[in-house]
Amino acid sequence: MRYRVRAHFRETHDVVTVVLDPAEEPVPVPRPGQFCMLWLPGVGESAISLSGRSHPDEPLVHTVRAVGPVTAALCALGVGDEVGVRGPFGRDFGLDDPDLDGADLAIVAGGLGLAPLRPVLYRVLDERDRFGEVTLLVGARAPEELLYPDELERWSRSGAVAVFQTVDRAWPNWPHEVGVVTQLVPLLRGRVDRTWAFVCGPELMMRYAARSLVGRGIRPERVLVSLERNMQCGFGLCGHCQLGPFFVCHDGPVLEWSRVESLMAVRER
Amino acid sequence: MDEQAILELLATEVFFAGVTRDDLARVASCGTQVHLPAGTVIFREGASADACWLVLEGRVSLETHAPGHPSLRLSTIGRDQILGWSWLFEPYRWHFDARALDEVAAVAFDGPALRRLFETEPRLGYEMLRRFTQLAIDRLQATRLQLLDLYGPRVGPGPVAVFDDDAR
Numbered sequence: 028m029r030y031r032v033r034a035h036f037r038e039t040h041d042v043v044t045v046v047l048d049p050a051e052e053p054v055p056v057p058r059p060g061q062f063c064m065l066w067l068p069g070v071g072e073s074a075i076s077l078s079g080r081s082h083p084d085e086p087l088v089h090t091v092r093a094v095g096p097v098t099a100a101l102c103a104l105g106v107g108d109e110v111g112v113r114g115p116f117g118r119d120f121g122l123d124d125p126d127l128d129g130a131d132l133a134i135v136a137g138g139l140g141l142a143p144l145r146p147v148l149y150r151v152l153d154e155r156d157r158f159g160e161v162t163l164l165v166g167a168r169a170p171e172e173l174l175y176p177d178e179l180e181r182w183s184r185s186g187a188v189a190v191f192q193t194v195d196r197a198w199p200n201w202p203h204e205v206g207v208v209t210q211l212v213p214l215l216r217g218r219v220d221r222t223w224a225f226v227c228g229p230e231l232m233m234r235y236a237a238r239s240l241v242g243r244g245i246r247p248e249r250v251l252v253s254l255e256r257n258m259q260c261g262f263g264l265c266g267h268c269q270l271g272p273f274f275v276c277h278d279g280p281v282l283e284w285s286r287v288e289s290l291m292a293v294r295e296r
Numbered sequence: 297m298d299e300q301a302i303l304e305l306l307a308t309e310v311f312f313a314g315v316t317r318d319d320l321a322r323v324a325s326c327g328t329q330v331h332l333p334a335g336t337v338i339f340r341e342g343a344s345a346d347a348c349w350l351v352l353e354g355r356v357s358l359e360t361h362a363p364g365h366p367s368l369r370l371s372t373i374g375r376d377q378i379l380g381w382s383w384l385f386e387p388y389r390w391h392f393d394a395r396a397l398d399e400v401a402a403v404a405f406d407g408p409a410l411r412r413l414f415e416t417e418p419r420l421g422y423e424m425l426r427r428f429t430q431l432a433i434d435r436l437q438a439t440r441l442q443l444l445d446l447y448g449p450r451v452g453p454g455p456v457a458v459f460d461d462d463a464r
Contacts, residue, residue: 042321046309070416137446137447138446138447139447166446166447167447168445168446168447172447177439193372194448195442195445197358197369198367198368198369199357199369201369203372204355204371204372204374205357205369205371205372206371206438206442207374207438207442207446209438209441210371210438213310213376213377214375214430228446228447229446229447231444231446232439232441232446235309235441277421
């Protein structure tokens, strides 16, 4: 489907958020954790997670880091430019699951991993009474590379979410933590026996974060990680994104740690 | 806060979980509660390391310095965490600076007194050494992850929100 850029925001030196309005019949509303294929004619397409609100009245919002020709072109889009959208694809974070009623939530984001988790935060804040304690742990390389800093401060000030931020490197005026995001796990609020965790970030970070969460006592089947593979078709047909028995574009990208732990430990040749 | 109150406090801390009440009382006898205003320099690189702290409230920054950079923050230590292990190992000198970022409440332990206790009570000493070693291992692993520069686009295929087939 054709979409048109309504607005774009530079988040960091290499990350841009694009806000898209449908130029024709819109795609179905992506759920938190799902992704769309964004397509630029003559350049290519790339799988990008929803980073905005999951709501039929809201525009499609994606946050993109320029790491190759397609994403660099997506980051360079201007207001009014057109982009093709396929999707949405994949398994979402399952926020409709009634098992989450009354649950404590641990939301753990590393780097750009905060982007796919932002729709989770929006939904949780919209239904705040449905959940117990909600903790957001955010890690980034440096303060200037943190996504959505204004929203992080706003969520923190609201008291609805306990927000803890950490960076690998900081100058003395940085008011938050210094260290890797796994070091924040002891700060989680709530009871581990009723906690569900949503984790997104670079795979290495997710491995260590998931182990820390399970080590703290959270059940591995309640630790949901959002995996990244080479998604191309979006239907689980082409096989580019295969991870053991899973096609990440179709069976994932959100999968339980209990199902993928051994697969994520397999070394590439 | 008297020794009994410190004992009760230590009994609730994960770091001391499983330590017998008698042993905990011996450890508590080496501690005093302290309140440190924000900005307090708790110790300085190169100075004699003669204490450690169990942080109860607030945060402490571990820092070093370099020409042109008077203060480089390496990590932060917060509630329920232990600050300082150099008092346990020769030459008993701090490797970094430590500064209170907020008002800090802590139990400060007398390092030489703890060393004497551990030497005269080797079973307790071994148990505590295991715990401090685990602490050092955890921080070493965290430091390794920091060194990996996890969040950069060149580590692996990149985070979920972005994937360019041609980016690898």
